[in-house]
Amino acid sequence: MQYKLENHIMTEDEKKIVCSWKxxxxxxxxxLPxxxxxxxxxxxxxxxxSAKNYYSFYDQDTYVGFVNILEEAEEVFIGIGTNPDCCSKGYGQQMLQIAYDISKELYPAKPLYLEVRDWNKRAVRCYEKAGFEIDGSPYELETNIGLGTFYRMIRK
Known part of the structure; x- marks a missing residue:
C-alpha cells in the first residue's frame, strides 16, 4: 500500500514518543532507554x-516512524525505527525510499548502507523491497544492547 508520508526533522516531543514505544x-x-x-x-x-540527522514520518496524524541519515567518509548510514503499531504495513519501505531520496539530494555520490540483525527476517524483507541488497556474509557486531550477528545491506 502506498501512503502519503510527510517528514520533518525530529522534534523533542517526538523523541519522547519514540522512547515510549514498546x-x-x-x-x-x-x-529504547x-x-x-x-x-x-x-x-x-x-x-x-546528530539530532539534525533524524527525520520523523507521519501518515496524516499517525507518527509512523523515523530514519537516521548519517554521512560517513565513503557512504551514508541509514537507521530506521517504526512505530510498533505500524510494523508490517509497508511504512518502512516508504520511509526508506524517502530517506534514499533525501540522502541522494544531500550526498549524491555516496551509496547507502544499513545493518540488520540476521534473525530479523521481517526487516530484511522490508529492506529488500526498498532496494537494499545483502552485502557479504553475516558478521558479529557489539552494539549498545549487546553482541549480535548482522547483515550489511547496501543500496547504490
Whole structure:
C-alpha cells in the first residue's frame, strides 16, 4: 500500500514518543532507554551533534516512524525505527525510499548502507523491497544492547 508520508526533522516531543514505544516478543530488544536516560547519556537522537540527522514520518496524524541519515567518509548510514503499531504495513519501505531520496539530494555520490540483525527476517524483507541488497556474509557486531550477528545491506 502506498501512503502519503510527510517528514520533518525530529522534534523533542517526538523523541519522547519514540522512547515510549514498546516492541513485543523478540523485538523487545529494540526498546529504547527512557527519554531522560538517553538525554543524560547523549545517545542516538539525543546526541546534539546528530539530532539534525533524524527525520520523523507521519501518515496524516499517525507518527509512523523515523530514519537516521548519517554521512560517513565513503557512504551514508541509514537507521530506521517504526512505530510498533505500524510494523508490517509497508511504512518502512516508504520511509526508506524517502530517506534514499533525501540522502541522494544531500550526498549524491555516496551509496547507502544499513545493518540488520540476521534473525530479523521481517526487516530484511522490508529492506529488500526498498532496494537494499545483502552485502557479504553475516558478521558479529557489539552494539549498545549487546553482541549480535548482522547483515550489511547496501543500496547504490
Amino acid at each position: 516492541y513485543p516478543d523478540v523485538y523487545a530488544l529494540y526498546n 527512557s527519554y531522560e536516560e538517553m538525554k543524560e547519556q547523549k545517545i542516538g537522537f539525543m546526541n546534539p551533534a
